[in-house]
Structure formats: structure tokens, C-alpha cells
Amino acid sequence: VTERKPVRVSIDAMGGDGAPETVLAGVELALQADPALQVILSGPESLSNPIASLSGAARSRVSTVFAESTLPADVNAARALRRGQGSSLWVALEQLQTDQADAMVSGGSTGALMALSRQMLGMLPGVERPALMGAIPTLSRPVWMLDLGANLQVDARRLLEFAQLGHVAYDVLEGRHPRIGLLNIGSEPGKGPDVIREAARLIESETTLDYQGFVEADQVFAAAVDLVVCDGFAGNILLKSAEGAVRLMFSALVENLQGSLAGWMARSRIRSLHDSLDPARHNGAPMLGVRGTVIKSHGGSCARGFARAVELAALQARRDLVGQLEHQLWASY
Amino acid sequence: VTERKPVRVSIDAMGGDGAPETVLAGVELALQADPALQVILSGPESLSNPIASLSGAARSRVSTVFAESTLPADVNAARALRRGQGSSLWVALEQLQTDQADAMVSGGSTGALMALSRQMLGMLPGVERPALMGAIPTLSRPVWMLDLGANLQVDARRLLEFAQLGHVAYDVLEGRHPRIGLLNIGSEPGKGPDVIREAARLIESETTLDYQGFVEADQVFAAAVDLVVCDGFAGNILLKSAEGAVRLMFSALVENLQGSLAGWMARSRIRSLHDSLDPARHNGAPMLGVRGTVIKSHGGSCARGFARAVELAALQARRDLVGQLEHQLWASY
Numbered sequence: 105v106t107e108r109k110p111v112r113v114s115i116d117a118m119g120g121d122g123a124p125e126t127v128l129a130g131v132e133l134a135l136q137a138d139p140a141l142q143v144i145l146s147g148p149e150s151l152s153n154p155i156a157s158l159s160g161a162a163r164s165r166v167s168t169v170f171a172e173s174t175l176p177a178d179v180n181a182a183r184a185l186r187r188g189q190g191s192s193l194w195v196a197l198e199q200l201q202t203d204q205a206d207a208m209v210s211g212g213s214t215g216a217l218m219a220l221s222r223q224m225l226g227m228l229p230g231v232e233r234p235a236l237m238g239a240i241p242t243l244s245r246p247v248w249m250l251d252l253g254a255n256l257q258v259d260a261r262r263l264l265e266f267a268q269l270g271h272v273a274y275d276v277l278e279g280r281h282p283r284i285g286l287l288n289i290g291s292e293p294g295k296g297p298d299v300i301r302e303a304a305r306l307i308e309s310e311t312t313l314d315y316q317g318f319v320e321a322d323q324v325f326a327a328a329v330d331l332v333v334c335d336g337f338a339g340n341i342l343l344k345s346a347e348g349a350v351r352l353m354f355s356a357l358v359e360n361l362q363g364s365l366a367g368w369m370a371r372s373r374i375r376s377l378h379d380s381l382d383p384a385r386h387n388g389a390p391m392l393g394v395r396g397t398v399i400k401s402h403g404g405s406c407a408r409g410f411a412r413a414v415e416l417a418a419l420q421a422r423r424d425l426v427g428q429l430e431h432q433l434w435a436s437y
Numbered sequence: 438v439t440e441r442k443p444v445r446v447s448i449d450a451m452g453g454d455g456a457p458e459t460v461l462a463g464v465e466l467a468l469q470a471d472p473a474l475q476v477i478l479s480g481p482e483s484l485s486n487p488i489a490s491l492s493g494a495a496r497s498r499v500s501t502v503f504a505e506s507t508l509p510a511d512v513n514a515a516r517a518l519r520r521g522q523g524s525s526l527w528v529a530l531e532q533l534q535t536d537q538a539d540a541m542v543s544g545g546s547t548g549a550l551m552a553l554s555r556q557m558l559g560m561l562p563g564v565e566r567p568a569l570m571g572a573i574p575t576l577s578r579p580v581w582m583l584d585l586g587a588n589l590q591v592d593a594r595r596l597l598e599f600a601q602l603g604h605v606a607y608d609v610l611e612g613r614h615p616r617i618g619l620l621n622i623g624s625e626p627g628k629g630p631d632v633i634r635e636a637a638r639l640i641e642s643e644t645t646l647d648y649q650g651f652v653e654a655d656q657v658f659a660a661a662v663d664l665v666v667c668d669g670f671a672g673n674i675l676l677k678s679a680e681g682a683v684r685l686m687f688s689a690l691v692e693n694l695q696g697s698l699a700g701w702m703a704r705s706r707i708r709s710l711h712d713s714l715d716p717a718r719h720n721g722a723p724m725l726g727v728r729g730t731v732i733k734s735h736g737g738s739c740a741r742g743f744a745r746a747v748e749l750a751a752l753q754a755r756r757d758l759v760g761q762l763e764h765q766l767w768a769s770y
Contacts, residue, residue, distance in 0.1 A: 178625055180627065241685075242685060243685060243688065243689055243692075253622055256622070256629065256630050257630055287674070289586055289589070289669070289670055289673040289674070289677075292511055294513065296589065296670070297589050297590055297670060320677055321673070321674045321675075321676075321677035321678040321680075321681060322677040322678065322680045322681030322684070323681065324678070324681060325678075325681035325682050325684065325685040326681065326684075326685070336622070337622055337629070337630060337671065338670065338671065338674050340622040340654070341620070341622070341654045341671050341674045341675050341678070342654075342674050342675075342678040343654075343678075344622075344653055344654035344655040345654040345655065345657070345658075345674070345675040345676075345678040345679050345682070346678050346679065346681070346682035347654075347655045348654060348655030348656065348657060348658035348659065348679070349658050349678070349679035349682045349683050350682050350683070350686055351655070351658065351659075352574075352575060352576060352658040352659070352714065353683055353686055353710075353714060355576065356576055356710055356713075356714055357707065357710060359576075360706055360710050361703060361706060364703075364706070370694060370697075370703045373693055373694060373697070374690065377686075377689055377690060377693050380689075381685065381686060381689055
């Protein structure tokens with residue numbers, strides 16, 4: 105193992121359903137796994153109490169910054185822009201803006217994170233709005249997908265932009281060029297809405313992109329491609345549908361196997377499988393296009409999931425994803 | 438058990454991946470389960486051979502009509518309209534059109550089935566295009582959803598129409614009024630694209646409909662509502678995503694439990710659970726809005742799935758869903 109570069113991750117301690125407890129537990133896990141990680145937590149004064157109870161090695165790499173308020177989980181973008189200043193989200197982004205952190209993580213409102221990060225950090229050249237990228241678990245490897253809900257209605261050029269942003273991000277994170285597919289309701293060339301067919305023409309004509317054609321929702325889980333491009337509405341439906349179906353399946357399985365010897369014996373294996381394949385646990389969605397490493401954590405994430413989001417933030421900062429994106433976007437002008 | 442009314446179901450024997458073998462096996466299962474069912478199969482002359490091998494009781498309730506061609510599985514609507522005449526799909530619909538059958542089932546191309554059924558049977562008053570409705574399995578009961586892929590882009594009035602068609606169909610099939618939800622990426626009133634928020638206002642103002650608000654994709658699997666309204670693109674993504682996730686989960690489970698005693702013991706339970714919860718097996722999608730009982734069967738359905746589609750066709754015909762829809766649509770003028 106090569107020595108890791110020190111990295112400072114700023115964290116909104118108050119974002120997400122289980123905040124701040126889940127966030128703190130996740131931070132502790134991330135600090136244990138990464139000796140070169142430093143964490144800056146933003147939140148109320150009372151945060152210092154739980155931090156004092158962290159194990160010594162972890163505690164020395166955590167600092168806090170005071171935030172006078174917390175944005176509600178369902179706050180929308182407009183309201184966040186008007187009222188967000190001084191909130192734990194705002195203060196966490198400020199660390200990144202003032203170069204006191206290399207990356208930032210929040211489990212709070214997606215709309216607020218998107219709006220404030222765009223306003224405070226600015227956008228990369230030519231990119232108008234951030235896109236949210238996330239990982240879908242499969243048997244072989246995660247498939248990355250964007251957009252996951254930051255952009256509900258998009259035109260064909262925007263879908264091309266998602267493909268370009270995702271191509272660079274995948275390359276930086278996974279170390280190779282992705283095979284790219286466009287989410288559609290059929291795989292034949294003539295299928296689907298006009299905007300998707302037009303996007304297919306645009307993406308296909310970019311020779312730097314390895315475009316594989318349309319991909320149907322079920323094929324995403326078979327890792328038919330490495331990177332799936334779609335609008336945020338479709339991406340959100342795909343992801344949440346899979347979450348709902350998987351959750352249903354496991355409750356049914358647990359109920360069905362209850363009271364049987366086989367069930368008792370199989371239980372721990374089933375649970376660990378659930379952990380490895382539940383889309384909700386593949387946590388950490390890079391917000392691509394903003395001038396800074398910003399990661400959205402699932403609001404309902406567990407501590408281990410939050411730790412993953414922090415690890416992803418550290419990885420992106422170390423590999424300078426934002427610099428790479430900026431370089432590629434300038435090159436494409 | 439009350440005696441069932443005789444019902445005649447016309448079937449495109451050549452539609453679907455496993456046709457005609459899977460279709461025939463499904464028909465045999467359906468005939469065994471329903472002594473008052475008669476089946477008319479359309480297809481090539483060679484069909485008579487496998488039919489001769491059906492068990493006596495089933496064979497006497499099967500007749501065939503000759504079709505000179507078969508439409509390819511990926512045929513689109515325009516081509517089906519130009520070239521479809523004389524095909525097994527066309528001949529099967531003709532039985533319904535000429536009142537020689539009470540319902541019709543096909544596992545072939547959705548686009549072709551939609552275009553030809555609309556042309557040959559006509560539409561109910563005020564309905565412009567058919568909508569495809571399907572069932573999503575949950576722990577308690579199926580949740581019905583429309584549209585599933587027949588209408589990719591829709592306006593708010595069309596979503597209201599889906600709610601109205603689905604309301605009547607649910608009532609007839611399940612015997613009670615459905616709680617209706619509109620698929621969206623958040624449950625708060627201000628969320629989502631304009632067209633969905635506008636549809637919410639329209640559906641809410643119809644006092645006959647029990648509108649419950651927005652429903653997110655994962656909540657569909659928790660049976661948060663009974664009937665989900667969405668455009669065909671989102672419906673297709675939701676359904677296929679769930680299919681893909683469930684398939685991934687079960688392959689992983691089988692692989693993970695292989696070679697272990699617990700796995701060996703749990704296997705049959707897991708398999709039967711898969712059967713009961715796999716969306717692909719909840720087969721049979723009513724095509725609502727056409728003037729006739731038309732059911733789309735999943736192209737990849739197994740024999741048992743095909744039998745379910747035939748049973749659904751028989752149920753709809755016996756309960757006169759089309760007459761009920763016509764009555765309600767006239768009443769709403």
C-alpha cells in the first residue's frame with residue numbers, strides 16, 4: 105500500500121435522517137480506514153460533546169466549525185439560496201470555497217446542496233447546472249449513472265454533457281474509459297422519445313466517447329455498460345424502483361425463512377448479500393460540474409454508507425477529479 | 438365456487454420469445470384451471486400438430502384459425518399497420534372484431550398490438566390512444582400501474598385519463614375503488630416536472646377519484662397506493678429496473694448459497710418466493726381504451742405467466758370491463 109496523500113474533507117454534520125449521530129459514526133469509520141484523512145465538521149456547539157468521545161487517534165484529526173442553523177431535509181433550492189447562509193451546509197461549503205478543505209460531503213437536501221454549491225463554488229467552463237452521479241451495484245462491478253435527480257428535464261445537448269462529465273469521472277475513479285449507454289425503453293435505434301434519439305446522435309459523433317447505444321433499465325443491473333446517461337427523473341425512478349424492489353424481496357425472504365432451520369442458517373449470508381447489493385448502501389454521489397469536490401450522501405444512509413461517501417470524497421480530491429474535468433472541458437472547446 | 442360464464446379467448450399463438458411452445462403450454466394450464474374457457478389460436482397450419490397432443494379435455498376447447506405470416510418481435514407500429522394484415526396478431530384481433538371471441542391475448546410487439554387493436558377495434562369515446570396497465574407484486578397485494586410503455590410522452594390531461602381508466606379497471610378487477618398516486622421523484626406538492634404537478638391538480642379536482650398525492654418509485658413496492666399513474670417511459674423504467682434488480686439479487690443469492698447446507702435447504706423456498714415476487718411473472722397487461730378486451734403478455738413470459746394473462750383476459754371479459762369503461766366515460770361527458 106502506497107502512502108496516501110493527506111486530504112481534508114469538510115462535512116455537514118447536520119445533514120441526513122440520522123444526523124449528527126450517524127454522521128459521526130461514519131466519520132469515525134472513515135478516519136480508522138484512512139490515516140491521512142482529516143475531517144472538518146460543521147454544526148452547533150453541542151457537536152463538541154460527541155466528538156470528545158471519539159477514540160484518540162480519530163479525535164486528533166477532527167476539527168469543528170460553528171454553524172448557527174440547520175436547513176430542513178425538505179428545503180428547496182430557492183429557499184436554501186435565500187435562507188441558507190450560516191447553516192451547517194453553507195459553513196461546510198465555505199471550507200471548500202476558502203480552500204480550508206479539499207472536498208465536501210452532505211446528507212442533506214439535494215436541491216439545497218446543488219443550489220448552494222453552484223452559487224458558492226461556481227461551475228466548470230460551459231457547464232450550466234451540476235449533475236449527480238451515482239453507483240448501481242451489480243455482480244461484477246458498480247455501474248455509474250447520471251443524472252440521479254438534479255436535472256429533471258433536459259435537452260439532447262445536456263445528455264451529451266452528462267456523457268462527457270461521466271466519461272472523465274469514471275476514468276478518474278475506476279482507471280479506465282467507460283462503455284457508455286443511454287437509458288431508453290428499448291435497445292433498437294428508432295426507440296424512445298425524440299430527445300433521447302437526438303442525444304444518441306450527438307454522443308455517437310463524439311469519437312472520444314465509447315458509446316454502446318441504448319440500454320434498458322433491467323440491463324443496467326447486468327452491467328451491460330459501465331456508465332448510464334439519463335435525465336434526473338428517469339435516473340431517480342430507476343434507482344428508487346430498484347431500492348424498493350430489493351427491500352421488498354429481502355423482507356419477504358426474511359419472513360419466509362423465519363422459524364426454519366435453513367432460514368436460520370442462511371440468514372447471515374442473506375444479510376451480507378443485502379448489504380453488498382442494496383443500491384441504498386452504495387452511497388456517495390459526486391456532484392459533477394461544480395468547481396469543487398462535492399459529494400451527496402443518501403439522507404437515509406447508515407454509518408458505513410456515510411463512511412463510503414467520505415472515502416469517495418477523499419479519493420476524488422486525491423485524484424483531482426475537478427482539475428481533470430476542467431482540463432478536459434477546456435480541451436473540448 | 439360459482440359456475441363460470443363461458444368465455445372465448447383469441448390468442449396470437451406466434452407472439453413472444455417462446456412461441457408457439459410456451460403459448461401452447463400456457464393455454465393448456467389455463468384450460469385446466471378454467472372449465473368454461475374456450476381458446477382460439479391463430480398461427481400457421483403446423484400449429485395443429487402440437488394441439489393434437491394436448492390432453493383430451495383441453496383439446497376439445499381449442500380451435501385454430503390460419504394466419505399466413507408472423508410479425509417480427511421488434512416490428513414497430515407503422516410497419517405493423519402497413520404489413521400486418523393476415524399475420525397471426527391481425528387474425529387473432531379479427532376474431533374479437535367479428536365477435537367470434539370475447540377477449541384477445543398476444544405476447545408479440547407492444548407497438549404492433551397497440552396500433553392494430555386501435556385500428557381494428559376502435560377506441561372508447563374520448564380516448565385517443567390505448568394505455569397499458571400492469572401489476573407490480575408487493576407483500577400484501579398487487580399494485581396496478583399505467584401507462585407501462587404505450588405512451589412515452591404525455592400531457593397532464595392524458596395522465597388524468599390514465600387515472601380515470603385505471604380507476605374503473607381496478608374497480609372491476611379488484612372489486613373496490615383504488616387509492617391513486619401519481620409517480621414522482623418526491624412526495625412534497627411542489628416536486629417534479631410541470632406536467633406532473635399540473636396532472637396532480639386535474640386528478641385532485643375529480644371528486645370520484647381517491648387521489649393520495651405523489652408517490653416515489655420505492656413506495657410503489659410498499660403498496661403505498663393501489664394504482665400508480667405515470668407516463669409510459671417512467672412506467673417502463675420502473676418495471677424493468679425492478680425486474681433487473683430482482684434478477685440480480687436472486688442470481689447473487691443462489692451463487693452465494695451454493696455448496697452450503699443452508700443454501701440447499703433454503704433453495705426451494707427462495708425459488709418459490711422469486712416466482713411470487715418477480716414482476717416479470719405477474720403477467721398480463723390490459724390495453725385500456727380500445728373497444729375490446731386486449732391483453733399484452735410479456736414477450737419473455739413462461740407458460741405459467743402466459744396462463745395468467747389468459748386468465749386475466751377471461752376475467753375482464755366476464756366482468757365486461759370494456760362495457761364498464763364505456764359507461765363511465767359517457768357518464769363523465
